[in-house]
Amino acid sequence: MKLRTYKNSTELGSLHGKPIYMSDLTEACLVGRLNLFLLGDTGCGKTQLARDVMDYFPDNLYFLGRPDMTTRDVFYQLNPKFLTALQEGKPLDGVEMKELREEIGRRLIVVDELPNCPAAVRSQLFNLFDGYVEIDGKHYPLGRGDYSVGIGMGNIGQEFTESWNDLGRALRDRMHVTIDLDYFHPNGRDLLEILAGNTDPRVDFTSHQDREKFGNNIVESYQRIREQPISLEKAIISGYLTLGLDYCVAGGMPRSKRQMKSAWPNAVDNHGKGSDEALIKPVSTRTAKSIIRLSDSLDYILRQRGVPEETVQQGQFDSMMFAFRMIAPYSGILNPAAVQNFYDGDNYAATDAVIQTTRAQFEEKKQAIGAAIAMMKEGKIYDRIMRQFDGRWAFMHELVRGLKGYAEKQPIHQKEKGWKDKTN
Known part of the structure; x- marks a missing residue:
């Protein structure tokens, strides 16, 4: 898997005689439909890695966690009609199921700074990682077909409060793979390549939708993997x-x-x-x-x-x-x-x-x-x-x-x- 901006040639290990890098692990999580949580200190590349993955899934949904974020913000980004119905006290039955599926057919959910979200918002975001949104006790599936996957990012350490411990337990239920990018940090050669290409410290959020074909290949690969029996x-x-x-x-x-x-x-x-x-x-x-x-x-x-x-x-x-x-x-x-x-x-x-x-x-x-x-x-x-x-x-x-x-x-x-x- 080629990532447009993120560089990291630090080996996570080797398997079957081949080195495995962070890009390989990310691809494996996508192919296996395994939610991935990237943890690490500020500037370790978490957001850029997730942003590069978004290139392959134009039908993505991106959230930036904030302390003042509400569940209404989540509903609005999924489908503005959700918020309108909630504000007017109307049932969602007015939104036809076909239209609803099209609006929330997001195959990739990305949540940056997840620990910053209030508990009620985190609960709804965790549902998204599980592949559905819950409204008035009803579950509405995300994705297309049966494919949707999530990437979350955040820090971890002594500085976080008791709420982080609660978040950690919930994360273990929803995030199948958690990787500490501080442990597998890009090396000096990567740093040189990054600086030579662009010294802008901001995350590159420009879209390259020509990579969507690779995203479709990932979904096809997932279908093959899920059908094979366990050895x-x-x-x-x-x-x-x-x-x-x-x-x-x-x-x-x-x-x-x-x-x-x-x-x-x-x-x-x-x-x-x-x-x-x-x-x-x-x-x-x-x-x-x-x-x-x-x-x-x-x-x-x-x-x-x-x-x-x-x-x-x-x-x-x-x-x-x-x-x-x-x-x-x-x-x-x-x-x-x-x-x-x-x-x-x-x-x-x-x-x-x-x-x-x-x-x-x-x-x-x-x-x-x-x-x-x-x-x-x-x-x-x-x-x-x-x-x-x-x-x-x-x-x-x-x-x-x-x-x-x-x-x-x-x-x-x-x-x-x-x-x-x-x-x-």
Whole structure:
């Protein structure tokens, strides 16, 4: 994805032998229909990045958050008839559904300075990120077809009040991917290129609608991605992140972090306090879906750039871990005290430690996982194989039974090949 003004050649990491940049991650979020929140200090490029994306979707809707903003402002920008009806106390039935759909058929919602908005306005904006507007208890869908996606921007840090903490919880529900642009800041070469091109400090809001074709291609790519079935390997990795990471030992007994609630992580036994048992909570089902979708989107983009299918299939674990690294740091699952004490407050470094442990766990169990996948393909369950899954891997017993039925109904497309190759 080529961004007209925003420059950033700092690598977010590498996947399938290719470097991944901020432009690639942004494209993956658009292709996967994943809402993206850009956080960082003033001048890090948040607004310019979002503005460049708006080039590809002329049917966008842009809001600049203000403390004096009202819900009426939101309704007016969506459709002035909304505000007129509300002011006159008339029902919206006078606005024909066809006309209504055309007026709010915005495929891209952009909200700058989101933390500045009052709580009531944020609530309505969050609905937009979910793909609808709510008026008088009725939901009116946004977008065209079933495609609409959102980009939000704002700062985060000690200077924000309790209302920011409330915003953070709401954001985790609506924003699938949150990226700290201070962590992935443009480098010196980017700065030189930016200054050589234009020294105007203002964000470039000029429109280049000739890029709309690429926006249509993004929507078509989304339709392809959403139709593909999940691979068995990614399903198992998701099971580990949602169920395996739920395991810890407290009082000498295996416990669920979810069930421990506020007693976690302080009640974790001493031997586990320096491990991921006290560092991270399990991801939610919603977050697991976001990780899979981001992984699939990145794989799709790299296929389009010539990465062989065999390389993509053998790198499914790496793809899932890359997506996990982009999503986990600001998803609310890390223990803030442990991040501060052991990783100097660096959420990405803490996430890297979790990935390192996860990689070691899968390396240790790779033969058992490969055998379990082969067993599922045969439509059988063998106790001698399942006995190898205990402790944090105990979730595999029920997961395998569920995946066995899934594998019988869904095409696998050789997606289990990655495990098979690793276990030979």
